[in-house]
Amino acid sequence: MSDSWKPVSYVQLISLLTHSESQLEEITLLTWHAIRLPAAELWQQHPWGNEGCGFWVVAVAGRHCLYYNDITEGFAIGHFDRWGHISNYQKSDSSLNTALNKLLQPAAIEATA
Structure with a gap:
């Protein structure tokens, strides 16, 4: 991480x-509303x-979570065994739309476990 890196704030996350x-397709938006x-x-x-004291988790589906990786400035899929702790790190600069679509693909989910 660079010396200028600062963790994203809650307010910045909500804005993002x-x-x-606003850029999600209708079917993806329905899924988003179901799991966020x-x-x-x-x-x-x-x-x-x-x-940065952790990562902001924005959605959960089964034992997978969707979080904002403020190091790489993108959304990532993680696995968790207990609430509040992401088991694996995913370096990702994906948009919310891309991450949601990956989360809906079983092969992508298996790769994060």
Whole structure:
């Protein structure tokens, strides 16, 4: 991480999500509404999430979570065994739309486990 890197704030995340939601196709938007969390939650991920106190998880589907990776500035799919802790790190600069579409593909989900 560069010396100028700062973790994304909740307000910045909400602004990004609002913009990203406006670009979703109707069917993807329906899925998003079904799996998104009522409020984004800061979850731990060691060691990559340590410096920023974790990553903002925005949706959950089964044992997978969709989180914003503010290091790479994109949405990523993670696996979790317990609520509040992302088991694996995914380096991703995907848009919300791309990440949601990956989450809906079983082969993509198996690759994150």
